[in-house]
Amino acid sequence: MKQTFIVSVIxxxxxLIFSLFMSxxxxxxxxxxxxxxxxxxxxxxxxxxxFIGVAFxxxxxxxxxxxxxxxxxxxxxxxxxxxxxxxxxxxxxVLLGGLIGGLSGWSGAVLNKAFRK
Amino acid sequence: MRxxxxxxxxxFTSLLVYFLSxxxxxxxxxxxxxxxxxxxxxxAESVNKNYNNKLQLDGLKEGVIVSFDDRLVPHIKxxxxxxxxxxxxxxxAYFRLWQMDLQTxxxxxxxxxxxxxxxxxxDRTQRRKGMVYGAEQSLKAMEADPRSKxxxxxxxxxxxxxxxxxxxxxxxxxxxxxxxxPEPWTNLKxxxxxxxxxxxxxxxxxxxxxxxxxxxxxxEEFAALYxxxxxxxxxxxxxxxIRQTASLSAPVVPADSIAWAHLTATDxxxxxxxxxxxxxxxxxxxxxxxxxxxxxxxxxxxxxxxLWYEVQMTAPGINVYGVSLPGSPGVIIGxxxxxxxxxxxxxxxxxxxxxxxxxxATTYKFAGKEQPYINRIEKISIKGKPDYYDxxxxxxxxxxxxxxxxxxxxxxxxxIAVTWMAHxxxxxxxxxxxLNRSGNxxxxxxAIHNFLCPAQNMIYADRHxxxxxxxxxxxxxxxxxxxxxxxxxxxxATLWGQNIPVAENPHAHxxxxxYIASANQTVTxxxxxxxxxxxxxxxxxxxxxxxxxxxxxATVEDMFALQNDVYSVLASNVLPVMLTHITxxxxxxxxxxxxxxxxSWDYRLMxxxxxxxxxxxxxxxxxxxxxxxxxxxIPDQLKPSPERTMQLLKEExxxxxxxxxxxxxxLRNSIDSLEKLKKSDRLEWYKAKNTSVKHLTKLAPFxxxxxxxGGWGNTVNAAKxxxxxxxxxxxxMGDAIEAYGVYPGGQSGNVGSKYYxxxxxxxxxxxxxxxxxxxxxxxxxxxxxxxxxxxNK
Numbered sequence: 001m002k003q004t005f006i007v008s009v010i011x012x013x014x015x016l017i018f019s020l021f022m023s024x025x026x027x028x029x030x031x032x033x034x035x036x037x038x039x040x041x042x043x044x045x046x047x048x049x050x051f052i053g054v055a056f057x058x059x060x061x062x063x064x065x066x067x068x069x070x071x072x073x074x075x076x077x078x079x080x081x082x083x084x085x086x087x088x089x090x091x092x093x094v095l096l097g098g099l100i101g102g103l104s105g106w107s108g109a110v111l112n113k114a115f116r117k
Numbered sequence: 118m119r120x121x122x123x124x125x126x127x128x129f130t131s132l133l134v135y136f137l138s139x140x141x142x143x144x145x146x147x148x149x150x151x152x153x154x155x156x157x158x159x160x161a162e163s164v165n166k167n168y169n170n171k172l173q174l175d176g177l178k179e180g181v182i183v184s185f186d187d188r189l190v191p192h193i194k195x196x197x198x199x200x201x202x203x204x205x206x207x208x209x210a211y212f213r214l215w216q217m218d219l220q221t222x223x224x225x226x227x228x229x230x231x232x233x234x235x236x237x238x239x240d241r242t243q244r245r246k247g248m249v250y251g252a253e254q255s256l257k258a259m260e261a262d263p264r265s266k267x268x269x270x271x272x273x274x275x276x277x278x279x280x281x282x283x284x285x286x287x288x289x290x291x292x293x294x295x296x297x298x299p300e301p302w303t304n305l306k307x308x309x310x311x312x313x314x315x316x317x318x319x320x321x322x323x324x325x326x327x328x329x330x331x332x333x334x335x336x337e338e339f340a341a342l343y344x345x346x347x348x349x350x351x352x353x354x355x356x357x358x359i360r361q362t363a364s365l366s367a368p369v370v371p372a373d374s375i376a377w378a379h380l381t382a383t384d385x386x387x388x389x390x391x392x393x394x395x396x397x398x399x400x401x402x403x404x405x406x407x408x409x410x411x412x413x414x415x416x417x418x419x420x421x422x423x424l425w426y427e428v429q430m431t432a433p434g435i436n437v438y439g440v441s442l443p444g445s446p447g448v449i450i451g452x453x454x455x456x457x458x459x460x461x462x463x464x465x466x467x468x469x470x471x472x473x474x475x476x477x478a479t480t481y482k483f484a485g486k487e488q489p490y491i492n493r494i495e496k497i498s499i500k501g502k503p504d505y506y507d508x509x510x511x512x513x514x515x516x517x518x519x520x521x522x523x524x525x526x527x528x529x530x531x532x533i534a535v536t537w538m539a540h541x542x543x544x545x546x547x548x549x550x551x552l553n554r555s556g557n558x559x560x561x562x563x564a565i566h567n568f569l570c571p572a573q574n575m576i577y578a579d580r581h582x583x584x585x586x587x588x589x590x591x592x593x594x595x596x597x598x599x600x601x602x603x604x605x606x607x608x609x610a611t612l613w614g615q616n617i618p619v620a621e622n623p624h625a626h627x628x629x630x631x632y633i634a635s636a637n638q639t640v641t642x643x644x645x646x647x648x649x650x651x652x653x654x655x656x657x658x659x660x661x662x663x664x665x666x667x668x669x670x671a672t673v674e675d676m677f678a679l680q681n682d683v684y685s686v687l688a689s690n691v692l693p694v695m696l697t698h699i700t701x702x703x704x705x706x707x708x709x710x711x712x713x714x715x716x717s718w719d720y721r722l723m724x725x726x727x728x729x730x731x732x733x734x735x736x737x738x739x740x741x742x743x744x745x746x747x748x749x750x751i752p753d754q755l756k757p758s759p760e761r762t763m764q765l766l767k768e769e770x771x772x773x774x775x776x777x778x779x780x781x782x783x784l785r786n787s788i789d790s791l792e793k794l795k796k797s798d799r800l801e802w803y804k805a806k807n808t809s810v811k812h813l814t815k816l817a818p819f820x821x822x823x824x825x826x827g828g829w830g831n832t833v834n835a836a837k838x839x840x841x842x843x844x845x846x847x848x849x850m851g852d853a854i855e856a857y858g859v860y861p862g863g864q865s866g867n868v869g870s871k872y873y874x875x876x877x878x879x880x881x882x883x884x885x886x887x888x889x890x891x892x893x894x895x896x897x898x899x900x901x902x903x904x905x906x907x908x909n910k
Binding site for chain 1: 123124126127129130133134137138147148149151152153154155156157158159160161162163164165286290294816817818819868869870871873
């Protein structure tokens with residue numbers, strides 16, 4: 001639990017720095033993988049940490065844009081995707097990030113295991 | 118086995134990323150679009166965004182200051198012409214790049230490149246009507262004059278300076294949605310955009326339909342239903358302003374057997390109409406201030422991002438404010454320190470069709486000889502498909518638009534070539550350059566004489582008290598009837614003859630009546646010595662003239678009211694006739710209820726009026742019923758005009774058949790539609806007609822619908838479903854110029870910006886902004902400032 005939390009925080013902090021020069025997608029794919037490869041975390045927890053870390057990272061990145069924008073863009077994008085409101089759009093978007101981050105973290109854990117053998 | 122399971126997460130991750138980064142069908146690459154850093158979120162602009170900026174731009178000659186006012190209208194102050202147009206290009210691109218890109222792609226028939234083969238037919242149409250050919254011709258003329266060449270070069274450089282700063286992250290959102298990229302701007306693109314306007318305003322193909330109708334009806338019938346000139350019109354140019362001498366004599370009319378082609382078509386395709394415009398000007402004798410007041414509201418497609426972009430441009434020798442077209446340098450409609458001007462479409466016919474007689478696959482018959490076609494190969498790139506090659510044959514008349522391989526309206530297979538003024542070289546950019554700098558009537562005239570296509574009614578007022586209007590464009594000295602129908606392409610007698618000298622175009626300068634008004638009506642009465650035909654509309658002109666004729670002591674507020682006037686001249690003339698044909702005991706209670714709503718109606722198509730909806734629905738059905746026997750399935754747009762129908766109705770013309778039967782049957786037919794509207798709570802006129810301002814992609818969440826605005830195409834406030842007043846402007850030309858304006862959009866093209874549709878509300882309500890026109894004496898404080906300097910090399 002504690003480990004998951006710490007790894008998530010690392011993902012968020014590093015992710016925020018990387019977001020200055022990398023796309024959110026690359027961060028979600030690469031960062032959890034690299035972290036899990038370099039740390040010894042069981043697969044299920046690696047998925048959880050990757051998921052939570054990237055979801056939270058994306059949420060922060062999105063809110064930084066969405067709040068000052070007064071949800072103008074997110075409301076329109078929600079409409080485009082057939083979602084009822086901007087909150088739902090953000091949720092879907094964040095879950096997508098979490099899924100990528102989780103899979104990436106899991107992959108990292110598997111690789112770590114493979115290297116250790 | 119464990120090893121296989123071990124690589125599963127890697128496979129899942131790779132697959133997910135792969136699918137997210139690939140567009141599928143019309144769905145964009147979701148991974149890129151939803152990326153919180155570089156995806157759609159990059160377009161979410163803070164509502165408190167500080168637009169202040171310091172820029173270093175390559176190619177600029179001196180420093181430029183851009184002051185934005187609170188509506189985000191830029192006021193450019195440059196030290197020379199080059200920098201002025203460079204900065205305008207940069208601003209257009211900064212706020213409107215995607216729209217400029219898409220519209221010029223559309224103009225040049227290159228939409229398939231980005232949308233795939235569903236746009237192929239559209240692209241072929243554009244190519245076959247010679248859009249690129251015409252733009253190339255005009256570009257030659259534009260680049261031959263140093264002033265317009267510099268203007269275009271600078272404008273293009275400014276746009277490209279902005280495009281060069283972009284990466285995927287900073288692309289306008291629409292690029293991310295449609296999955297394509299901005300490409301470098303060229304002078305040709307600006308020329309294409311102007312041809313796009315020419316096509317929008319002069320590109321109609323009614324000659325072809327009229328040819329079929331002429332052959333379908335008896336000569337007397339045709340003359341009665343489709344008169345060459347309507348009686349009882351209020352022409353644009355007052356009678357006493359028409360110069361009745363012509364330097365060219367009328368060409369000899371060839372015999373019918375030589376002149377005309379005959380066509381058969383099984384059905385018709387109809388283009389959506391609805392373009393029109395109003396402008397009028399009152400001399401000091403009719404205004405309270407004693408100074409002229411000029412008004413203009415061009416009716417064009419209502420889209421977002423808006424067609425127009427407000428801008429003020431100041432440099433030595435020029436201080437101009439108005440609306441510009443993203444994609445073209447200069448100000449199109451506006452004011453400067455001394456004059457104001459505006460445009461409506463002139464609608465004289467400058468596009469004629471010829472039936473071509475092919476001899477072989479490569480030759481056609483002309484003037485008794487076999488002539489080779491000149492082929493122009495149009496390469497159309499298609500997204501995800503191999504290139505498409507279309508061969509367009511050019512004859513002496515122009516491109517063969519329709520033929521066996523590309524059918525015309527109504528399934529026409531006969532080769533039809535088109536001669537069109539938009540194919541000829543012309544330098545509208547120079548016209549705008551000079552017009553923006555004009556200080557008096559004579560400079561205005563010299564400027565607009567360079568404006569050849571699309572022909573416009575160019576209205577004018579200045580601070581000296583002069584008012585004027587020119588029906589300006591390049592016209593041909595035609596023989597009587599020339600080009601009204603599809604002509605015989607094998608004979609040289611049908612070719613276009615000499616140009617009418619532009620100085621002989623119809624115009625009025627300080628006419629005795631003290632005002633001039635144009636609303637796409639007939640340009641002159643028959644004393645104008647040159648023959649012409651056109652596609653004129655009369656209702657708005659009738660109304661505007663009725664009001665202005667009795668106007669004294671006019672104020673700008675009176676003019677706001679007139680621009681927002683929704684009085685239906687049609688209704689006031691036809692409804693009383695329709696009602697006389699209804700006998701109370703022949704109708705049901707339901708029908709009576711609706712008719713009762715019309716009893717106290719004042720013929721105004723007000724937004725909330727239910728009576729307006731009842732009339733409009735009934736009239737539509739009545740009009741169809743009146744002509745159904747004679748015209749069968751021919752669509753409404755090709756039937757005798759509503760103006761002519763109204764006249765025939767009042768005369769109880771026998772051509773209409775049994776008017777009483779039509780009135781009752783159409784009332785009966787209307788009840789269903791009216792009940793449906795009532796049930797869905799859409800009986801109020803604005804709901805029934807649904808005026809919408811849609812994003813160019815038509816995506817609903819980027820669009821506004823059900824706008825609470827009255828009017829229709831035949832009222833002064835011509836708010837139709839997707840066309841309407843695209844810019845309303847009222848200017849009083851006093852010692853200080855007092856100018857007001859509003860357009861249905863906002864300065865920013867970004868759907869994630871609060872400036873995307875800022876002005877829409879006021880436009881709907883019929884309110885105006887006072888335009889902040891900076892002069893040497895008055896320069897309000899800027900809300901934001903850009904200081905731009907040349908990049909040090």
